Amino acid sequence: MFGILALGVFITFRCLDFPDLTVDGSYPLGAAVFAVMIYHGFGAGWAMLAAFLAGALAGAFTGFLHTFSRIPALLSGILTMTCLYSINLRIMGRPNISLSENLGHRTIFVILRDWFPEVPEAYLRLAFLLVLIVGIKLLLDFFLGTEIGLSIRATGDNETLVESQGVNPDSMKLIGVSVSNALVAFSGAMFAQHQGFVDVNMGIGMVVSGLASVIVGEVLMRGKTIFVMTLQVIVGSIVYRLATAVALNWGYNIGFKPYDLKLFTGLIVIIILSYPAVQERFSRRARTKQNG
């Protein structure tokens, strides 16, 4: 589930080199749109599709701010995220919504349970999510290998080149950020179904945890092909989630509270990102010592 989110973050951060903070807003957006669609009697499939599209729209807005209005990428994301906070509240009508079978809300998990009544629900959820993430990974691998996908990756790598090859880098950014946020919103919708509720604040810190997953994956596995890179992201997000679950359990015993989690996520990302610079500084100091 978070793997999907991490794949979205991967597109912007790694392929497009576009630090996109829209994620914190598009994640609850997906959940909100999903919940409201369900409340209005649409099926789970339609609701998830709507969430996906809403995310794409949010991404396109950020992309538009950046490419048309020439607002820096970070600020574009923050602006969209801020706007989305109000929009999400508008969509939901109140700060949180619960999804309950008793109210006739048939989430994808309820539907699945009815299809396979003999399988225990926990396993069913796990199996479904695994199939889903592998499917999305393969689709994304395919997409990034297509003509458009290739142009998107090249845009993050060398914009001048892309331009001289007759591709408008702005369109590629727009597409990339849209696809990314569509995935993020989709993952928000999945999470809403898993948890059975939607909260307007559920998106806080999602960019950082997505980024943490991407980075953890890169540390754990080597390889630069698209197939391996998306796999890294998924493995990274699973390891990251396991680590936070363990940390929450263990941390509770030594006096940390769940609300400390985001602090630690942030710290982990900071440590990993600073590592190369710190290492360089130390090795330089060691060298000067040797020479002196």
Add this chain to the structure above:
Amino acid sequence: MDNRENKVMLQLENVNKYFFRYTQDEQWAVRNLNLKISEGQFVTVVGSNGAGKTTLLNLISGSYLPDSGKIMINGEDVTNLPAYRRAPYIGRVFQNTFQGTAPSLTIEENLSLAYLKGKRKGLRPAINDEVKKFFQEKLADVGLGLEKRLRERVGLLSGGQRQALALVMATFGHPKILLLDEHTANLDPKTGEKIMELTNKLIEENTLTALMVTHNLQSALSFGDRTLMMDEGEIVLDLVGEERKKMTIEELLERFSELRHKKFTEDRALLSS
């Protein structure tokens, strides 16, 4: 001369380009420039630093838009087309060996990008066996063994190899005009020579129209069939035919100081002469 040479491929009419216009730092980088290049001509451009050579290329490629004047490629007015819209007509290789390729993509992905130039992009896989074979043939012609390394990332190649790849990419799809911006300047002399040979070969084989900026006066005179000398945003010397054949570097420098009443200041050019 065959009659192909009569068709004008590139034409600049009274082109002006200012930098920092209407400020104290205003620079008149290209001044009332007129230039006609016929199809199949290989033009070399020399000039001191700040003479406007690179600005000229940027104006042709659309990286800069002119403040006034008109630019036509193959009879079509492209003056106000953004770079990516003009790209199908233009192949370009840069001085910086990282600029002509995408370093974190593989060789085949880079080639594919160039191969798709000017075509509508869709959701088809960018690489298939057919184009792969085509790429291998093209790279085999270059003779650097790159055809066996299609799946390697370009960032791992040497500067010379990257430049060779950039050249192959720039000549894909027979561009109307090939722009070379000191593309051998960042290479060691031996590699630079090889790339220059390759350049010449590709231009001749594909009968391309080319415009090459260079710091090396020797290669400016020995390659191509026309040489322009620029100074302060103007073309001060335009050499073709017999006059150009007899020209030596010394004479060229002399002509320059006669014309402009100053010395040709370019350390690199003097060193390489």
